[in-house]
Amino acid sequence: MGDPPQLRRARVNAFRRRYGASVLHLLLTLCSWALAGYAGVRLLNGDTLGVVIWFVGAAVLHDLVLLPVYGVLDRALQGVTRRRGGRRAGGGTAVNYVRVPVFLSGLLLLVWFPLVLRLVGHYTAATGLPADRFWEHWLLITAALFALSALCYAVRSWHRRPAVTGPPDSTTDARRKGQR
Incomplete structure (x- = not known):
């Protein structure tokens, strides 16, 4: 009438080894992706082109402009704190x-x-x-x-x-x- 406990544990351990986390983690991840997809569909329901331009512009602005700027500032700050013994x-x-x-x-x-x-x-x-x-x-x-x-x-x-x-x-x- 069902699997013995050792077989269930073996299946769970095999899944954990392959996936890297528990079944609950997979379920919560899928639910969060479904919620994000639903929010995206609702968001894109109005001004789709404007939202897409905003997301692409934000990604480009962040990756090509802001990331190098605060990377350089962080390196400079690290250099200052190392010189001062911090x-x-x-x-x-x-x-x-x-x-x-x-x-x-x-x-x-x-x-x-x-x-x-x-x-x-x-x-x-x-x-x-x-x-x-x-x-x-x-x-x-x-x-x-x-x-x-x-x-x-x-x-x-x-x-x-x-x-x-x-x-x-x-x-x-x-x-x-x-x-x-």
Whole structure:
């Protein structure tokens, strides 16, 4: 009435070896692809040519312009931190304490750029909210991200600093001699 447990385990292990993950992983991956396909069909239902041009333009802009720019900036930042002795602080390279706030700030700018750069004139009419504060708010959030990152770097560096010991006490020396 069914397979013995050893045979089921052997089949599951064979599938895992071939696929590289569990059956549940495959099922979730297929579901996410189906959801992405559905969203793509719904998205392309309107202005198909405009959406395709936007995606191709974004890919070309990212791969041919932005990727080399932030690759060069990251290499320069790594060189600066190596020269200043910031190789390790808190278990990672010191440059990571700059990468994280830059990434988060850039992500916020990417999501909200029309409002941050004041490119949307109809925002106030549509929402009733003022659109002139986004630039200042983005700058404040960016400053807070960098301040938090600097604080984390300082705390991690302070915890990793070796303990400074003073000259030995005569009472400590006497106790050590008595223990021998």
